[in-house]
Amino acid sequence: PTIYVITPTYWRPVQEAELTRLSHTFQLVPKLHWIVIEDSNTTTKLVGDLLRRSLLTYTRLHVATPQAYKLPANPKLSWVHPRGVLQRNLGLQWLRTNLDAEKQKGVVYFADDDNTYDQALFEEMRSTKTVSVWPVGLVGGLLVEGPLVEGGKVVSWNSVWKRHRPFPIDMAGFAINLRLLLNHPNVAFKLKAEIGYQESLLLKEIVTISELEPRADNCSKVLVWHTRTEAPKLDQENNGSYIFQPNLPCFKK
């Protein structure tokens, strides 16, 4: 099966660095198709050049988050809206338009652009029949948040933050069989979901807890980390003594 990796992304000073790290990880993975959806009114040169240079199989899409759902600049208010919703949904729409459940075997994974992925994670998820799950490092206020497994089945969750969510896991903690998504053509992420509930609202429409397939040695290994890159200090950018101003897309807003 091919792994279809859906990544929403948006412009900020670290974007090129994040996507470079991701593209280099994905180059280590066979049969991977990267679907990158820019949160923007147009596709950008930065992302286009990066994808072409990567030699990966990719699809490049764009859709802008409506103004009313854009996050405020103040990082303290960064939790008011879910992120990447319309972008992931456009990725799902691309799968439904372009792939045929009878002909293509696939697995779908939502990989945010700032996380850190072990190449071994992709071989864990490749055999997903319904929905596979594994722990995620550095999320939910914990070193590791993830499913607790007994007898090869998920029996509960090692999650504390909003632990009564139907599926208290992060976006990075599961993959879905392509056929399951194609057979549920209306399943999508919701712009109005309460923070932390995006994953649960989608999963509860397509799977039950007893059907989940634990991976990563019965969910005992961490193969993905919810890293979040610090916003760099750029306070000398407008200093008159600074003369290095390369004409690269990452320096232009």
Ligand code: UGA
């Ligand atoms: C956490 C989860 O890990 C996300 O999967 C989930 O979407 C998010 O919460 C949420 O509740 O909405 P967090 O690290 O806070 O994630 O979110 P980001 O990494 O900032 O954003 C998730 C993805 O959306 C990233 O790939 C990012 O590039 C993209 N994004 C973010 C946009 O496309 N546009 C934005 O304005 C912000």
Ligand code: MN
């Ligand atoms: Mn993130």
